[in-house]
Amino acid sequence: MAASAKRRRGWRKRLGALARFTGALVIVGGLYSAFSPSLYAQESEANAIDSEAVKGQELYDTSCISCHGDNGEGVEGRGPSLIGVGSAAVEFQVNTGRMPMAAQGAQAPSTDYPVFTEEEAEWLGAYIEYLGGGAGTPEDLDAMVDEADVAAGGDLYRVNCSSCHGYAGGGGALSSGAHAPSLEGVSNEEIYQAMLTGPQNMPVFADNELTPEQKAELIAYVQYLVNEDRDPGGVFTLGRFGPATEGLAIFLVGMTALLLTTLWIAGKS
Amino acid sequence: MKRRKGTSESLLTKAGGELDDRFKLALPSRILFNKVFPDHWSFLLGEIALFSFILLLLSGTFLALFFEPSMVEVTYNGVYVPLQGIEMSQAYHSALDLSFEVRGGLFMRQMHHWSTLLFMASILVHMLRIFFTGAFRAPRETNWMIGIVLFWLGFFEGFFGYSLPDDGLSGTGLRIMEGMTESIPFIGPWASAALFGGQFPGTSVISMLYIIHVFVFPLLLLALITVHVGLVFVQKHTQWPGPGRTEHNVVGFRMFPNYVMKQVGFMLFIWGVLGAMAGLFQINPIWLFGPYEVSVVSSASQPDFYVMYLDGLIRLFPAWELRIPPYFTLPPVFWPGIVGMGLSVMLPLLYPALERRFTKDRGHHNLLQRPRDNAGRTSLGVMVVVFWIIGVISGGNDVFAEKFDISLNAMTWAGRIGLVVLPIIAYYVTYRICLGLQQHDREVLAHGLETGILMRDPNGRFYEVHQPLAEPDEHGHTELEYNGWVVPKKMNRIGALPPADKGFFKSIEEPSEDGRAERRDEIESGRH
Numbered sequence: 096m097a098a099s100a101k102r103r104r105g106w107r108k109r110l111g112a113l114a115r116f117t118g119a120l121v122i123v124g125g126l127y128s129a130f131s132p133s134l135y136a137q138e139s140e141a142n143a144i145d146s147e148a149v150k151g152q153e154l155y156d157t158s159c160i161s162c163h164g165d166n167g168e169g170v171e172g173r174g175p176s177l178i179g180v181g182s183a184a185v186e187f188q189v190n191t192g193r194m195p196m197a198a199q200g201a202q203a204p205s206t207d208y209p210v211f212t213e214e215e216a217e218w219l220g221a222y223i224e225y226l227g228g229g230a231g232t233p234e235d236l237d238a239m240v241d242e243a244d245v246a247a248g249g250d251l252y253r254v255n256c257s258s259c260h261g262y263a264g265g266g267g268a269l270s271s272g273a274h275a276p277s278l279e280g281v282s283n284e285e286i287y288q289a290m291l292t293g294p295q296n297m298p299v300f301a302d303n304e305l306t307p308e309q310k311a312e313l314i315a316y317v318q319y320l321v322n323e324d325r326d327p328g329g330v331f332t333l334g335r336f337g338p339a340t341e342g343l344a345i346f347l348v349g350m351t352a353l354l355l356t357t358l359w360i361a362g363k364s
Numbered sequence: 365m366k367r368r369k370g371t372s373e374s375l376l377t378k379a380g381g382e383l384d385d386r387f388k389l390a391l392p393s394r395i396l397f398n399k400v401f402p403d404h405w406s407f408l409l410g411e412i413a414l415f416s417f418i419l420l421l422l423s424g425t426f427l428a429l430f431f432e433p434s435m436v437e438v439t440y441n442g443v444y445v446p447l448q449g450i451e452m453s454q455a456y457h458s459a460l461d462l463s464f465e466v467r468g469g470l471f472m473r474q475m476h477h478w479s480t481l482l483f484m485a486s487i488l489v490h491m492l493r494i495f496f497t498g499a500f501r502a503p504r505e506t507n508w509m510i511g512i513v514l515f516w517l518g519f520f521e522g523f524f525g526y527s528l529p530d531d532g533l534s535g536t537g538l539r540i541m542e543g544m545t546e547s548i549p550f551i552g553p554w555a556s557a558a559l560f561g562g563q564f565p566g567t568s569v570i571s572m573l574y575i576i577h578v579f580v581f582p583l584l585l586l587a588l589i590t591v592h593v594g595l596v597f598v599q600k601h602t603q604w605p606g607p608g609r610t611e612h613n614v615v616g617f618r619m620f621p622n623y624v625m626k627q628v629g630f631m632l633f634i635w636g637v638l639g640a641m642a643g644l645f646q647i648n649p650i651w652l653f654g655p656y657e658v659s660v661v662s663s664a665s666q667p668d669f670y671v672m673y674l675d676g677l678i679r680l681f682p683a684w685e686l687r688i689p690p691y692f693t694l695p696p697v698f699w700p701g702i703v704g705m706g707l708s709v710m711l712p713l714l715y716p717a718l719e720r721r722f723t724k725d726r727g728h729h730n731l732l733q734r735p736r737d738n739a740g741r742t743s744l745g746v747m748v749v750v751f752w753i754i755g756v757i758s759g760g761n762d763v764f765a766e767k768f769d770i771s772l773n774a775m776t777w778a779g780r781i782g783l784v785v786l787p788i789i790a791y792y793v794t795y796r797i798c799l800g801l802q803q804h805d806r807e808v809l810a811h812g813l814e815t816g817i818l819m820r821d822p823n824g825r826f827y828e829v830h831q832p833l834a835e836p837d838e839h840g841h842t843e844l845e846y847n848g849w850v851v852p853k854k855m856n857r858i859g860a861l862p863p864a865d866k867g868f869f870k871s872i873e874e875p876s877e878d879g880r881a882e883r884r885d886e887i888e889s890g891r892h
Contacts, residue, residue: 246450257662
């Protein structure tokens, strides 16, 4: 009995010491954060509440840190700094399966199987946003796209996009193994995020270059191009590559059929 | 009114007689109907070009009814939603209306374009046949040269044609032509200014190209094609060597009815293929390209395939700019563009004369050569073909790079190295193959056919039984002369086995009594 009381007293003593120690830490920490850069203050706040950013940080620390470094500072020769890229960039890269990248290469290819769910991508986005702000995606994008002028978007597309993605949105080659991907099956959000953040080799089309309304027009045109344009010219579009595949077709289909015909006709003697 | 008596035959005879009385047709048509043409599948390749040219004239006339060759700026108000309200030239507007609002317009446009591609492709294949069989040799050098000129007329006619709609892709093509024209030393800028009426793109080039495209060049093509075919008629078609065929006769079918029937059937088949392609395969979707603006250049901007090798050469040529300050600059595009094109015109044009000079062969040739029998020429031809194919692939190297996930830089360097190395390798390999084939022909003539029957003699040696082609001498050899034609290489070619049934889809021969088709003792010629 006495022993247990003694033990309880020992516990209480230790708890008290811990409480005093914690109190001292809080005071010191509070003082420190009061005078230190605001970043750390936010971090402690963020840690205090179980926010999306924290969940994002956990994912970041297990899946992204080896290339993008501590706190998104980047690693020389492996991955760029992510400070200031914003949640739009993160969501684009993660939701299209480009990040995490399987291997270093000319460019991260999009894959059909993203590693993270869209929710997790939002957490990651929140963490990166919290590290240094940056651009996000407008909430009412789909409504904006529905109302947008397709023809105006076509004009913008030809001037700004076709030099890499091609006149029909099929994609195109860039130097040293990089490429502009096909726009087939790409969502409104992804196009918007890509324009806003300039992933891989793509230039950034910030809001002072293309306003959100112009971006919506552009998206409307791209969606028309890849989804609604019914290719009135025939059953086979030849991949809309233009003369390259047309030349192939005239030899593989036209000339081949007619060479067989010459064999047939000349054989009938 | 009294009914006429007589059968339809006597009516025809009467009608023919009446016509002959007035126009003196009997003698010339008798000569024409009895003219003999040799029969071989490879002699039909030029006809593909001829008949697609006729279809080009017909479909082009339809297009000309609706196309307006004007560069006046208008606002699009047609049915294609993604271009509504966009500023464009009248030419592009009318090409869109032609595609979307004229009944059958898109089909006709696509048929016109596919016919162009087939026209150029069949000219190339036809030209290869003429080259590899030595059909261009005396007395037919002139016709070879006319053929080369026809190719280049078709080349520019096609280029002008796809420049007319004034869409994004055609304007880019014109821009490249402008660059090439300007690269010509001294006269370049003036020539370009004359072509475009001042600064590119100007306001006049479309209407100028239009009249060249629909009048001048078709007329030249038609005239030269007439001369080309007429010369074949006058000089008589070449034929393969074979039994009964000499330099001084023609073995084949009469013009009427056999040859005419074949030709009409073939023409309809060609038009059928082109109609099917026009309906099934989308070509040159100008509505996707948008109106031409100088600032817009789409990725994967390629010319049509017959221009593509030049584009490829331009892409591969290093950026070697020659500068003599302060006035003179020779841009790198001059070398592949102008010099390359010039050589591509001149070398084929002069080839018959060059070959005559180097081989000192001044005889007349009405019999063709098998490609293997002139290894040097055949290897040279394959060398050019390989060079051309690398050029074409390099012309589309960005599409290749993207779709096959290859670095564009790697494509460029592979093209550069390939262009120098691969033709030489192709020459050597072809030469060896030709010699090998020649040797095998001689071997069969001297020792007989390989029967595939292996024998073992008492001391254990294995050997293959050979079937001599004639009565052998005491050493088992036959002294047969090679006559420039197919040497039988299989036993069933000399009647050892029943020949395969004739007929394309089903047999057209009745099987004989014992279930085997009639045996053939003669070596077949004219087919292989």
